[in-house]
Amino acid sequence: MFIYPHMYRKLKRGPQVILPKDIGIILSYSGVDKESVCVDAGTGSGWLALSLAKICKHVYSYELREDFIAIAEKNRQLLNLDNVTFKNKDIFKKIDEKEVDLVTLDLPDSQKALKNAYKALKQGGMVVGYLPHTEQVKTFVEKLNREGFSDAYTVEVIVRDLLVRKEGVRPTNTGIWHTAYLTFARK
Amino acid sequence: MFIYPHMYRKLKRGPQVILPKDIGIILSYSGVDKESVCVDAGTGSGWLALSLAKICKHVYSYELREDFIAIAEKNRQLLNLDNVTFKNKDIFKKIDEKEVDLVTLDLPDSQKALKNAYKALKQGGMVVGYLPHTEQVKTFVEKLNREGFSDAYTVEVIVRDLLVRKEGVRPTNTGIWHTAYLTFARK
Amino acid sequence: MFIYPHMYRKLKRGPQVILPKDIGIILSYSGVDKESVCVDAGTGSGWLALSLAKICKHVYSYELREDFIAIAEKNRQLLNLDNVTFKNKDIFKKIDEKEVDLVTLDLPDSQKALKNAYKALKQGGMVVGYLPHTEQVKTFVEKLNREGFSDAYTVEVIVRDLLVRKEGVRPTNTGIWHTAYLTFARK
Amino acid sequence: MFIYPHMYRKLKRGPQVILPKDIGIILSYSGVDKESVCVDAGTGSGWLALSLAKICKHVYSYELREDFIAIAEKNRQLLNLDNVTFKNKDIFKKIDEKEVDLVTLDLPDSQKALKNAYKALKQGGMVVGYLPHTEQVKTFVEKLNREGFSDAYTVEVIVRDLLVRKEGVRPTNTGIWHTAYLTFARK
Numbered sequence: 001m002f003i004y005p006h007m008y009r010k011l012k013r014g015p016q017v018i019l020p021k022d023i024g025i026i027l028s029y030s031g032v033d034k035e036s037v038c039v040d041a042g043t044g045s046g047w048l049a050l051s052l053a054k055i056c057k058h059v060y061s062y063e064l065r066e067d068f069i070a071i072a073e074k075n076r077q078l079l080n081l082d083n084v085t086f087k088n089k090d091i092f093k094k095i096d097e098k099e100v101d102l103v104t105l106d107l108p109d110s111q112k113a114l115k116n117a118y119k120a121l122k123q124g125g126m127v128v129g130y131l132p133h134t135e136q137v138k139t140f141v142e143k144l145n146r147e148g149f150s151d152a153y154t155v156e157v158i159v160r161d162l163l164v165r166k167e168g169v170r171p172t173n174t175g176i177w178h179t180a181y182l183t184f185a186r187k
Numbered sequence: 188m189f190i191y192p193h194m195y196r197k198l199k200r201g202p203q204v205i206l207p208k209d210i211g212i213i214l215s216y217s218g219v220d221k222e223s224v225c226v227d228a229g230t231g232s233g234w235l236a237l238s239l240a241k242i243c244k245h246v247y248s249y250e251l252r253e254d255f256i257a258i259a260e261k262n263r264q265l266l267n268l269d270n271v272t273f274k275n276k277d278i279f280k281k282i283d284e285k286e287v288d289l290v291t292l293d294l295p296d297s298q299k300a301l302k303n304a305y306k307a308l309k310q311g312g313m314v315v316g317y318l319p320h321t322e323q324v325k326t327f328v329e330k331l332n333r334e335g336f337s338d339a340y341t342v343e344v345i346v347r348d349l350l351v352r353k354e355g356v357r358p359t360n361t362g363i364w365h366t367a368y369l370t371f372a373r374k
Numbered sequence: 375m376f377i378y379p380h381m382y383r384k385l386k387r388g389p390q391v392i393l394p395k396d397i398g399i400i401l402s403y404s405g406v407d408k409e410s411v412c413v414d415a416g417t418g419s420g421w422l423a424l425s426l427a428k429i430c431k432h433v434y435s436y437e438l439r440e441d442f443i444a445i446a447e448k449n450r451q452l453l454n455l456d457n458v459t460f461k462n463k464d465i466f467k468k469i470d471e472k473e474v475d476l477v478t479l480d481l482p483d484s485q486k487a488l489k490n491a492y493k494a495l496k497q498g499g500m501v502v503g504y505l506p507h508t509e510q511v512k513t514f515v516e517k518l519n520r521e522g523f524s525d526a527y528t529v530e531v532i533v534r535d536l537l538v539r540k541e542g543v544r545p546t547n548t549g550i551w552h553t554a555y556l557t558f559a560r561k
Numbered sequence: 562m563f564i565y566p567h568m569y570r571k572l573k574r575g576p577q578v579i580l581p582k583d584i585g586i587i588l589s590y591s592g593v594d595k596e597s598v599c600v601d602a603g604t605g606s607g608w609l610a611l612s613l614a615k616i617c618k619h620v621y622s623y624e625l626r627e628d629f630i631a632i633a634e635k636n637r638q639l640l641n642l643d644n645v646t647f648k649n650k651d652i653f654k655k656i657d658e659k660e661v662d663l664v665t666l667d668l669p670d671s672q673k674a675l676k677n678a679y680k681a682l683k684q685g686g687m688v689v690g691y692l693p694h695t696e697q698v699k700t701f702v703e704k705l706n707r708e709g710f711s712d713a714y715t716v717e718v719i720v721r722d723l724l725v726r727k728e729g730v731r732p733t734n735t736g737i738w739h740t741a742y743l744t745f746a747r748k
Contacts, residue, residue: 005337006373009399020215025346028211031194032268033241034221054220055242126193133542134349134356134695141351151193154349156358159212160551162279162321162341163366166254168507169321171343177534178545181349185191220575320729321508349740355694364721365732380687380712380747381592399720402581406567407615408595428594431615500567508723508730521607525567528723530732533586536695536715536742537632538702543695545717553724560567 002029004138007054010045010078010132014071015044017129018106019179021159029155030126032056036101041091041113043064046072046084046102048130053084056101060084062091095120104179111143112160118147119187129183137181149185156181191202193236194241197265199277201258204234205317206366213291216342216371219243219312227299228278233259233271235291235317240271243288247271249278281296282307291328293317293367298330305334308374324368336372337347343368381428382421384452388445390423391506392480392504393553394532398476403529404500406430412473413494415465415487420458422504422554427458430475434458436465459516469494480504480554483492485517492521495561503557511555523559568615569608571639575632576605579667579691580740582720584612586667590688593617597709600676600681602652607633607645609665609691614645617662621645623652632664646718654683667691667741679708682748690744692713698742710746717742 007022014111026048032038038050042158043063049072053059063069076084087096091107095116102125103117107144110129119126127149129140137154143154157179161172195207213235219225223298224244227236230250231241240246246270250256255271263271274283276292282303289312290304297316304314314336316327324341331339348359382394394525400422410430414423414494417437423446433559435458438442443460447465465481469490474514476499477491491501501523503514513529516528531553535546569581587609593599597617601610606622610633614620624630630647635699637645648657652668656677663686664678671690678688688710691700698715705713718740722733 017489021212021344024210024211024215026211026215026237027214027242028207032242051215053322054218055214078435122191133544135542137349137351138356152351154351156347156349157208158345158347160343160345162324162343164324164341164370166338167511170324170507173550173552174548177549177551178547185349240674253713254703268565294727320731355696357694360739362738363734364738380685394589395586395718398585399582400585400617401588402585403616408621411621418641425589428592429588460602481744488710498567511723511725512730515573526725528725530721530723531582532719532721533716534719536698538698543699 005147011045011047011075013045014072015068017045017047018175021157022130022179022182023048025155025157025182027051027055028064028186030102030128031185032102037097037099037116038102039095039097039100039105040104041139043068043072043086044106046075048106050075050079050081050085053081054079056134057082058085060085060087060097063090064088064090091116101125103127104130110136111140113148114149116141118149118187123187125187127185127187131183132180135179137183142184144183149187150185154183156180197324197366198232198234198262199258200232203232204232204362207237209366210235210238211371212342212344212369213315214238214343217289217315219289224281224284224286225289225291225306226287227291228243229294230255230259230273231293233262235293236265236271237262237268239289239291240264240268245270245272245359247284249274249276250322251275251277252315274297276302288312290314291317297323298327300332301334301336305336306374310374312374314372314374317367319367321368324370326369331370336374339370339372341368341370380444381453384403385419385421385449386445387419389418389442390420392518393555394414395531396553396556397425399529399556400502401425404476404502405539406476411471411473412476412478413471413474413491416481417442417446418480420449422480424449424453424455425460426454426478429451432459434461434471435530435540436463438464445473447497447559449559465490467523475499477501483508485514486516488523492523492561497561499561501561504537504554505557506554510557511557514557518557518559523561526557526559528557566661568640572606572608572636573632574606576629578606578608580737582718583691583743584609586718586743588612588691590690591663593663598658598660599663599665600656600658600661600678601665603668604629604633604647605667607636609667610645611642612637613663613665615640615643619644619646621648621658623648623650625649625650625651631725652677652694662686664688665691671697672701675678675704675708675710677703679710679748683746686748688746688748691741692744693701693741695742705744705746712747713744713746715742
């Protein structure tokens with residue numbers, strides 16, 4: 001049985017969320033810190049944008065659906081964060097921000113945002129794609145290479161619960177096997 | 188082939204380090220943020236202490252061996268961080284800090300620091316044990332319960348690399364299977 | 375969603391069964407063949423005993439509970455196998471057979487049958503323990519060494535389903551993470 | 562450290578072999594037994610063909626390269642098996658056998674043998690593809706559907722070694738993560 005970390009237990013879930021297991025690896029592999037400015041799309045329920053906002057300087061999160069922004073805004077208030085801006089705009093058309101440190105993409109066609117992501121990122125900045133299917137990973141990596149990104153690598157994050165009980169220690173019988181692959185690359 | 192995130196590639200490795208895969212899950216599962224004060228022991232090469240320092244307000248890291256502190260201090264300078272204090276003191280004897288948000292323990296007998304960790308933590312603060320063997324997990328969880336911690340749960344973090352090449356997409360043939368279990372609990 | 379191989383779909387399940395993923399590894403790692411004579415305990419629903427009987431010369435399966443033997447006997451008839459003998463006897467007291475090739479143990483205290491297993495096995499024969507908890511593995515391995523077995527090694531078998539659909543290829547979201555560890559050793 | 566089961570330790574390895582972990586699942590998921598007739602291609606070092614021969618009635622193994630057949634023939638003699646026939650023929654052109662129970666395919670373009678496999682199999686017989694890349698799995702499954710096979714499902718077999726030592730029980734640090742996907746289907 002998957003146990004949600006404390007912070008996430010009070011958050012609302014509308015559209016499918018990015019789980020803490022994937023958020024953690026995005027945090028440590030991207031190397032964001034207190035000075036980082038991040039761009040995120042799509043917002044969804046806002047879990048990733050808000051997790052980044054807890055740590056970074058500012059997060060700009062793009063989402064076309066107003067009902068999703070309403071859920072994310074509710075979650076923002078629950079966490080009492082004032083450094084995240086939800087934008088009801090199309091990231092495929094434009095990213096307003098410049099010199100950002102990280103762009104996170106969780107969209108049906110995330111690769112279509114890579115040209116804009118490249119322009120928005122500062123030199124050395126990172127992009128991360130959250131990609132459920134292997135074909136999406138392939139398309140994303142091919143586009144990364146064409147747009148000039150380097151160091152592309154892809155991982156799958158598996159967090160396995162261990163039961164620790166009087167009768168003995170063992171992994172749980174069932175668990176979450178797959179959410180999405182994470183593809184990282186550097187400008 | 189495991190790919191180190193950019194930040195970690197320049198860091199020195201003396202004693203065995205905690206890998207970015209485990210650091211990421213400590214970050215997202217503990218829920219630390221810019222206001223958090225953390226206590227860490229043992230420092231080792233300082234990877235975890237410095238990763239926390241990039242994100243948190245201050246990190247106090249306890250280590251008995253001066254040669255390890257020298258390596259961690261070198262890494263601190265490489266990352267240009269000024270909010271981490273290395274302490275050449277025994278965490279089993281005393282934790283000087285009060286009202287801290289997170290205590291991370293990577294020691295041969297981490298459970299022996301739990302009484303001090305409980306005193307140092309603020310209400311709702313978290314402790315994390317980095318525990319290679321199943322027996323250590325069991326001992327740690329039993330001590331957690333005796334010391335009054337709640338919500339203990341244990342996970343194992345597996346990050347699997349996916350090869351994306353012209354000849355096709357597939358996981359790498361070999362990889363890192365196990366470093367340590369992570370046991371979380373709340374005061 | 376775990377898919378049962380065809381043969382197993384028609385079988386009845388009474389007590390917890392050993393799954394085809396574990397049965398397969400028992401077959402290939404023990405190296406049994408058409409000439410092999412096997413001893414099995416406890417019978418349970420008979421899945422392992424019957425899988426061995428499909429391949430081997432004869433299987434003797436020990437079970438204390440008559441209601442379990444009734445289920446296994448029903449399954450035997452469904453598979454139309456005549457080379458398996460269910461024995462309502464206590465394997466901790468005695469194994470009647472001699473010079474057997476394989477002894478498989480799935481009991482609450484499997485290590486208690488190891489002395490008898492050693493006597494029953496021919497030189498070079500193998501024993502396999504099906505052990506859910508890590509503590510059981512440890513106890514079993516310690517007993518193996520005391521009883522004179524060699525080459526003890528322990529594995530965990532994970533069979534992960536891959537979804538292949540129009541929308542893309544990816545692992546299933548959830549799945550079976552753990553049944554039991556398998557410990558093999560040689561006389 | 563991966564431990565080879567006893568039977569395999571004496572076998573020669575020329576071309577890449579199918580490992581016991583995958584062989585075991587082929588055995589238990591295909592449900593072959595003493596009455597089964599199998600067709601295999603390509604032979605490679607013969608590990609799969611010989612593992613099937615230990616259990617089944619007869620195995621016909623197709624291989625274009627004579628040097629591979631020489632290795633497999635050497636392995637056949639080491640195991641003293643007389644019920645396997647190596648055929649220096651192209652399985653893409655023809656399968657001579659009829660009414661077979663299992664066809665196993667480990668070739669660069671295994672899907673090209675599916676039309677012949679369908680003809681060779683008896684009703685209810687199974688085909689298995691050993692497919693390293695996700696794209697091969699997709700192509701194979703599409704061809705399976707076009708050729709009239711049913712019940713296609715794909716798995717990945719992960720066998721993880723557990724260290725059981727005085728200092729404690731834990732999985733090995735590194736291990737084999739991936740060999741190939743196994744796709745099963747039924748005529």
